[in-house]
Amino acid sequence: MDEFDLVVIGGGAAGERGAAQAAYFGKSVALIEKEPVHGGAMVNTGTLPSKTLRETALYLSGFRQRGLHGVDLKLSREASVDDFLYRLEAVVTEERTRISQNLARHGVRTFHGTARFTGPHELAIDGAGAEPRRLRARHVLIATGSSPHRPPQFPFDHQRVYDSDEIVRVHDIPKSMVVVGGGVIGCEYACLFAALGTRVTLVEPKPTILGFLDDDVVATLKARMQALDITFRMPAQVWGCETTKQGVRLSLDSGDTLEADCVLVCAGRQGNTAGLGLEHVGLETNKRGHLAVDPVSFRTSAPHIAAVGDVVGLPALASTSMEQARVAVVHLFDLKYKTKVAPIFPYGIFTIPEVAMAGESERDLVAKGIDYVAGRADFAHNARGVMVGDEGFLKLLFRREDLMLLGVHCVGENATELIHVGLVALMSQASADLFIETCFNYPTISEAYKYATYDALGRRAQKG
Numbered sequence: 001m002d003e004f005d006l007v008v009i010g011g012g013a014a015g016e017r018g019a020a021q022a023a024y025f026g027k028s029v030a031l032i033e034k035e036p037v038h039g040g041a042m043v044n045t046g047t048l049p050s051k052t053l054r055e056t057a058l059y060l061s062g063f064r065q066r067g068l069h070g071v072d073l074k075l076s077r078e079a080s081v082d083d084f085l086y087r088l089e090a091v092v093t094e095e096r097t098r099i100s101q102n103l104a105r106h107g108v109r110t111f112h113g114t115a116r117f118t119g120p121h122e123l124a125i126d127g128a129g130a131e132p133r134r135l136r137a138r139h140v141l142i143a144t145g146s147s148p149h150r151p152p153q154f155p156f157d158h159q160r161v162y163d164s165d166e167i168v169r170v171h172d173i174p175k176s177m178v179v180v181g182g183g184v185i186g187c188e189y190a191c192l193f194a195a196l197g198t199r200v201t202l203v204e205p206k207p208t209i210l211g212f213l214d215d216d217v218v219a220t221l222k223a224r225m226q227a228l229d230i231t232f233r234m235p236a237q238v239w240g241c242e243t244t245k246q247g248v249r250l251s252l253d254s255g256d257t258l259e260a261d262c263v264l265v266c267a268g269r270q271g272n273t274a275g276l277g278l279e280h281v282g283l284e285t286n287k288r289g290h291l292a293v294d295p296v297s298f299r300t301s302a303p304h305i306a307a308v309g310d311v312v313g314l315p316a317l318a319s320t321s322m323e324q325a326r327v328a329v330v331h332l333f334d335l336k337y338k339t340k341v342a343p344i345f346p347y348g349i350f351t352i353p354e355v356a357m358a359g360e361s362e363r364d365l366v367a368k369g370i371d372y373v374a375g376r377a378d379f380a381h382n383a384r385g386v387m388v389g390d391e392g393f394l395k396l397l398f399r400r401e402d403l404m405l406l407g408v409h410c411v412g413e414n415a416t417e418l419i420h421v422g423l424v425a426l427m428s429q430a431s432a433d434l435f436i437e438t439c440f441n442y443p444t445i446s447e448a449y450k451y452a453t454y455d456a457l458g459r460r461a462q463k464g
Contacts, residue, residue, distance in 0.1 A: 002109075004030045006332070007123060007137035009115045009276070012040020013047075013318045014309035015143035016099050018325030023106035025335055030135055031108050032115040032125055038099040040145045041310070042318045043092055045165035050188055051350050052091045053168065056084055057195045063352070081172045084196075088168065111135075116277035120302065139304050139332045142291065143325060144276070146269040146310035149288075154180075158243045160262040164189070167264050174198050174261035178250055180238055181266030182209035184349050187225070189264055191352035194228035201258055203250070204234035210349070214361050214409040216376075220392060221355055221411055228352065233258070271311040281305060288313070296340055297331035298324055306332055320345055344426050348416035353392050356419035359407035359426045360397060371400040373463075375456025379412050382451075383443035388413065394448040396422070396435075398456050403432040414445065421449055432457060 008019045011033030023029045035044070042048060057063070060083060103110055113127035123140070124132040148163035150156050156163060159171060164185045175198060179190045182204030194200045202209070202225075209232075210218055222232070233252065240251040247261040271289030278284065281302050285291055290313040291300055298306045306328040309321035323341045330337045349355040365372045378393045379385030385392075392412020399406055408422030425434055435453040440446050 001122070001134045001136050002030070003136040003138075004028045004109075005138045006030070006141060006329070007032065007115075007135055007139075008108075008141045008143060009123075010040060010143035010145055010272075010309075010311075011035075011038040011099070011103075011110070012143060012145050012309065012321075013042040014145075014321040014325040015040065015141070016102065017322040018141045018143060018308065018329050019108045020102060020106045021326045021329045022333065023108050025329075025333065025337075027333060029106070029108045030111060030137075031103060032111045032113065032123070032135075034112070034114045034127075036112055037096050038103070038110075039092070039096050041147075041165065042321075043095045043099070045168055047318045048091060048095060049088055049168040050185070050192070052088045053084065054188065054192050054350050054352070056087050057192045058352070060084065061195045061197065063195045081170065084173060085169070114275065116275060117280040118277060120281050121304070139306070141325065141328060141332070142273075142276070142300075142305065142307040142311055143309050143321070144272040144311050146271050146289075146316065148265070149268045149270050151265065151267050153238065154241045154263070154265050155243060156265075158248075160243060160247050161241065162262060162264045164264065164266050164269075170262075174247075176247070176260040176262075177201075178203060178248070178258050178260045178263045179266060180250075180263060181268075182206065182232075182234060183266060183268070184210065186264070186266035187221075187351050188349065189266070190230050191225060191228060194225070194230050195352055199229065199231075199260075201231045201233060201260065203236050203238055203252070203258070204232070205237050207235050209234070210355070212361075213349075213355060213357060214395065215363075216393075216395065217355055217357070217409050217411045221351060221353070224353055224391070225351070269310065269316070271313070273311060296327075298328035299331065304332070315345065315347075317345070317347070342427065344423065346416075346419045346423050348419065350416065353390070353412050354415040355411050356415040357407070357409045358419055358423045359405070361407055361409070362397065365397065365406065370406070372397050372406060373400050373403075373456050373460045374398075375452040375454070375459065377448035377452035377455060379445060379448065382445060382448055384445050384447070385412070387443065390445065394418070394452050396449070396452045396456060398432055398453075398460075400460060403456075403460070405430055405432070405434075412445070418445055418448075421446060 005027035006022045008015045008031045019031045113125035179202045237253040248263045250258040273289045291307040308324035310316045346358045376395045379390040390412045395409040397407035435449045
């Protein structure tokens with residue numbers, strides 16, 4: 001039986017970083033990945049594929065050029081599914097190669113198969129050979145990720161019924177689509193296909209999409225999605241789904257029916273913990289398959305086992321999953337290194353346009369009784385924004401008494417990049433002075449930080 005200081009279960013974003021971190025500090029590390037390729041959902045079905053497809057859709061549709069200089073650019077021919085997926089395959093293949101090389105460079109031994117605990121410190125790998133391969137581990141890092149939740153009313157065995165992992169290998173570019181779920185994944189894919197000319201209807205059981213975002217941001221995003229001809233049905237529930245010769249027919253709780261070429265179901269995700277043999281280490285999960293962990297060390301109730309990433313629930317972001325893994329390894333081995341995940345992290349949503357936030361929202365500040373002032377800079381009044389046709393805005397939230405920055409909210413092209421200026425300011429506990437004193441390049445969208453701050457100062461002075 002091979003013995004290791006650390007066995008990592010899962011070769012996605014969290015697993016790779018955790019394994020590399022431990023190996024960097026001289027630990028013997030094994031990584032077990034059930035799929036024949038590394039990368040997990042981040043590389044193969046989720047983060048990278050969806051963002052690559054978004055960029056491909058924007059390119060193929062000429063979306064970024066529409067309306068500029070009075071020219072309405074569109075495809076000279078209809079895009080094929082091969083056009084759509086070509087760049088995806090290139091990006092995914094490159095990232096898989098990078099991961100394999102990184103693990104090899106750090107001396108991490110990799111095994112492909114399904115891992116399960118057979119004892120507190122012992123694991124079996126099924127599928128790695130005729131007989132299960134057995135490993136002994138001083139410590140274990142569970143980074144098995146998540147899979148789409150599949151509500152029972154949808155016949156997922158039909159080729160026109162997709163979950164959010166399957167849609168990245170879509171059979172063709174549909175003329176019509178129903179997206180069920182107005183969360184991050186549902187809104188991203190709704191925008192992506194709408195940009196390609198698909199008639200999209202989004203069904204959401206709540207009264208609004210992306211309810212955790214700033215209200216002004218949501219209003220702007222919804223308006224832009226409607227400009228893409230996305231139809232909203234909310235609040236509405238799907239009670240049934242049947243397949244037809246033409247595609248699918250959905251029955252709503254209102255009694256209405258929706259017909260489309262296909263349906264994409266984005267009903268949340270559940271942790272990949274089934275079959276891990278957690279009973280052999282005394283661990284249990286909640287109904288969504290998530291493991292409970294210490295919020296600082298990410299240890300489970302079994303002190304030699306940590307869990308990170310989607311398998312522990314929110315925020316379930318690739319960026320935070322990587323950081324959790326690095327911190328978990330530090331605590332497992334008592335390394336004198338980074339011991340906590342950053343208290344503030346950015347959300348980036350790759351809709352059209354992009355949306356990003358960091359820190360507090362106005363809703364949060366009201367609930368906490370914190371007096372604040374908001375400043376806003378519209379990109380339609382920004383020289384670079386006018387050049388590129390950006391119709392979004394940047395909003396900054398400051399504590400009224402000392403003008404400390406508390407929250408940053410942005411909607412617009414490149415919002416997911418622009419947010420990092422505000423994120424660093426939040427991490428530095430900066431005040432409005434930082435943006436007033438900083439000289440930004442002109443013309444740039446980043447200059448909006450200065451003018452949003454001026455706006456906040458003016459509003460603070462008016463209230464007096």
